[in-house]
Amino acid sequence: MKLIKDKEFLRNIAQHIDLLNTVGGGISETYVEVKKYRKGAVIQVKAAGVIPEAFKVLLHNNQLSIMSVLQNQEKSGVGVPLFAQTFVLPPEVDVTGIEAVHQESALQIRLPYHDAANNPKEIEIKTL
Template identity: 35%
Template sequence: MKFISREFIRSIAPQLDLLNTIGGGVAQPKLRMNERPKGVVLHVAMPSVPAESFHVMLKDSKLTVYGEFRHAPESQLAAPLFVQTLDLPQNLDLAAINASHENGELRVVIPFKDPAESPAREIDIQPGS
């Protein structure tokens, strides 16, 4: 005898995760980073979180990805779902970061810098006093 159907469990699971998060728990996104020939791709998967709840911030060489819950889009009160901050290496072109959201996954693409743009240079050595 089945008391709870699979459809009910599938429909209630995202709400339970959200309630757990608001109650002090932590939502655990699946985060992975893949290096490609032209750059790096960061994947953040949270199927129950809509695209408008994700945010990507860049300050200096730190990339912060976070999600938040708002009861209504215009609400000033927000509950954090997750926060992940990454220190980015200097060989990435931070001015060309691109982010998209599809099928419950945030995708952040960061291309490598063109090595010709920052050629090596010799530094003059000043005599000591």
Template identity: 40%
Template sequence: MKLISREFIRTIAPQLDLLNTIGGGVAQPTLRVNQRPKGVVLHVAMPGVPAESFHVVLKDNHLTVYGEYRHGPEDQLAAPLFVQTLDLPQNLDLTAINATHEGGELRVAIPFRDAEANQPREIDTQPGS
């Protein structure tokens, strides 16, 4: 005799997670920042959270990554799952940020600015006529 069906568990689990989040609980993502030769890669792993629930927002030098829960795609009400804001250093090219979601993990790649462009250089002064 089955007391609880699998369909019931699939239906109620997201609602329980939502109630836990609203009630003060948090969903804890795994967050890693890896420095590579050409830039940095931010990895945010949150099993069970679909790609459309992740959001990446850049304002000035602040990168905010957040996830939200919506019971259905058309729902207007969303509950926050997590929010992480990072202050980005000046040596990153903020115009070339790339975000992908693959295998349950969000990856945000930010390349370094061209090293030569950031090096100080002396400008020759030409005599005026």
């Protein structure tokens, strides 16, 4: 049996095998749960083994996109998406107050409601 002596080749192969293992199920599946409360909503994303830096949360217009990417440690520009989901936010969400917190292998995106959403206002009907 011939041994491969090119260490760079072995390192690249090992990294690709690790990457394929991850894509093929090496990391547990991401679990997403949306909970609604009186003052707002919380999107909780649980992904065991995913570091906080792998998550990205983007807000564009009324769409909130959550994703996680496994980065190649050798080549910073190469990554494999592990999870991506987009949520259309309802008008009662105060987009200026959205915050994301990573705690105990779970990402929480807190979506506060506008004060007007909690306190309905009656509109006077005028007669012309």
